[in-house]
Amino acid sequence: MSDVVKFRFDVDGSDFSSAGAASVTVKKKLRQLGYSPDVIRRVSIAMYEGEINMVIHANGGIAEVEASDDKIVIVLADKGPGIPDVELAMQAGYSTAKDHIRNLGFGAGMGLPNMIKYTDDLRIDTVVGEGTTITMTVLI
Amino acid sequence: MKVEALQGLLSARVLCGKADGEFEGVYIGDLLSRAMSRVEAGCAWVTIMANINVVAVANLTEPALIILAEDVTMQADVLAAAEENGITVMTSPMSAYEICCAISKMAGE
Numbered sequence A: 001m002s003d004v005v006k007f008r009f010d011v012d013g014s015d016f017s018s019a020g021a022a023s024v025t026v027k028k029k030l031r032q033l034g035y036s037p038d039v040i041r042r043v044s045i046a047m048y049e050g051e052i053n054m055v056i057h058a059n060g061g062i063a064e065v066e067a068s069d070d071k072i073v074i075v076l077a078d079k080g081p082g083i084p085d086v087e088l089a090m091q092a093g094y095s096t097a098k099d100h101i102r103n104l105g106f107g108a109g110m111g112l113p114n115m116i117k118y119t120d121d122l123r124i125d126t127v128v129g130e131g132t133t134i135t136m137t138v139l140i
Numbered sequence B: 001m002k003v004e005a006l007q008g009l010l011s012a013r014v015l016c017g018k019a020d021g022e023f024e025g026v027y028i029g030d031l032l033s034r035a036m037s038r039v040e041a042g043c044a045w046v047t048i049m050a051n052i053n054v055v056a057v058a059n060l061t062e063p064a065l066i067i068l069a070e071d072v073t074m075q076a077d078v079l080a081a082a083e084e085n086g087i088t089v090m091t092s093p094m095s096a097y098e099i100c101c102a103i104s105k106m107a108g109e
């Protein structure tokens, strides 16, 4: 694998029922490309959390994945409300999700902690009122 | 451990997929971010959450089966998605605790 394989998805922020679809597709593609189960698991967990966050907190966005032979880079960009206090948002269990979101099983406040735990690098660029871009790297 | 043997012990009904496989280990929980990082491939995931998002998490984590406790069922569209993705789902009248006691007993035999 010397080429870089790229994927791009529009993540629909109005449809909770399709939340996670981009992550599921990426997982299938990475398997076809022959990445190890461990790498696929880490990418799946991190991307799913980021994708769900775009749906439940930011009204959707764009997910881009670049897979090469030494790393997989996931970029999740939204035009949502931004994150006012990133340090607070990173704390395990912290969530601003409303009850109707929690009733669906989301809002455990473990998304960002999982994204840190399962990736080798996580960068959050966020501006309140403008949006959030999360860039995650999983090394092969 | 055999899924089929478990089905009998739990008086469970298969809602979709096949009960002829094997499973190893259990995770109990309804919060999807927790499940996402804790459900291991090939395990039994015991939950009372039965919405479409459970199917996405199962797609990513690949448990051998989902066991819905307390007679919880899945709506037809959710079952169709699970079926399409080859996920085995069964429902049992037992509580999550009782289900795990039964699995623990089975593991000891």
Ligand SMILES: Nc1ncnc2c1ncn2[C@@H]1O[C@H](COP(=O)(O)OP(=O)(O)O)[C@@H](O)[C@H]1O
Binding pocket: A049, A053, A054, A057, A058, A078, A080, A081, A082, A083, A089, A090, A094, A095, A096, A097, A106, A107, A108, A109, A110, A111, A112, A113, A132, B033
């Ligand atoms: N893309 C985003 N846009 C705006 N806020 C976000 C975004 N992602 C995360 N947040 C904020 O960070 C908090 C913590 O996120 P996370 O750890 O994933 O927990 P949860 O999604 O369960 O609330 C969220 O409750 C939300 O306030």
Ligand SMILES: [Mg+2]
Binding pocket: A049, A052, A053, A107, A109, A110, A111, A112
């Ligand atoms: Mg989250």
